[in-house]
Amino acid sequence: MATALLVGFGIAATAFFGRAGIVAFRRYRGGTNAIGKAFYKGGFEQKMTRREAALILETTERGLTREIIRKKHxxxxxxxxxxxxxxxYLATKVNEAKELLEKTS
Structure with a gap:
């Protein structure tokens, strides 16, 4: 009885610490801090910046062309x-992001 209890506890501890190890490793590598996708955890800024526009259109700020901007839009x-x-509201933000990136590209 005690052996079964210890084995069960060992399996539970391994699962818990194994998951914590994965999360810590991903954080160390610069990935997500939880298993799954990383999401931007902020709202919209008062005045849209180039960085925010790129986040809205799901692109990077570097290497943007009009074709990429139009495709993402x-x-x-x-x-x-x-x-x-x-x-x-979201459609307005997407249009605003496109206009800002086309103007600054």
Missing amino acids: RQLMLLNHPDRGGSP
């Missing part, structure tokens, strides 16, 4: 357009 607008059930 189109993808996001197909998902977020108000006529298709999307949010008017």
